[in-house]
Amino acid sequence: MHVGDTNSALTLSEGGNLRIAGTYNGNAAGLTNLPQATPEVPGAVLKNTASLGPNGWWKCAQTGVIKQWGITLGAADDVNFRSFPIAFPNRCVSLVASRTSLFYSDVTSGTNTMIVSNAQFSVISGPFNSPDDIYWEATGY
Numbered sequence: 797m798h799v800g801d802t803n804s805a806l807t808l809s810e811g812g813n814l815r816i817a818g819t820y821n822g823n824a825a826g827l828t829n830l831p832q833a834t835p836e837v838p839g840a841v842l843k844n845t846a847s848l849g850p851n852g853w854w855k856c857a858q859t860g861v862i863k864q865w866g867i868t869l870g871a872a873d874d875v876n877f878r879s880f881p882i883a884f885p886n887r888c889v890s891l892v893a894s895r896t897s898l899f900y901s902d903v904t905s906g907t908n909t910m911i912v913s914n915a916q917f918s919v920i921s922g923p924f925n926s927p928d929d930i931y932w933e934a935t936g937y
Contacts, residue, residue: 861937862884866932867931868929868930878918878919879916880917880934883915884915885914888934889936890934891932893907893919895907907919907928911934
């Protein structure tokens with residue numbers, strides 16, 4: 797179906813493709829019943845989402861990959877659980893951490909992390925009488 801002349805044309809083609817040429821005048825106030833874009837809609841462009849800040853996350857709308865990050869105090873001598881800003885719906889596949897402050901060459905110092913669940917992780921750092929702030933980053937889906 798083709799409506800209009802070449803400067804202001806609306807074309808609907810087989811397969812549901814829509815092409816509009818020309819200039820749009822007016823407002824979109826009447827366009828309230830448009831379907832929500834979903835992965836099941838061919839050609840849909842889904843919007844990535846994020847919560848930016850010192851402890852935050854980013855989610856890819858097309859793949860479902862989630863990256864999360866934050867700063868926390870490393871436990872001094874005990875395993876303490878920390879919560880991710882959001883739970884991974886399926887699986888956390890990677891967790892890395894590093895100190896944000898002092899470097900110690902002492903063999904008793906270090907930073908260790910462990911994925912506990914899709915919602916939590918643990919981190920421990922030393923020297924154990926003075927735990928450091930820890931930067932962590934996790935990836936999952």
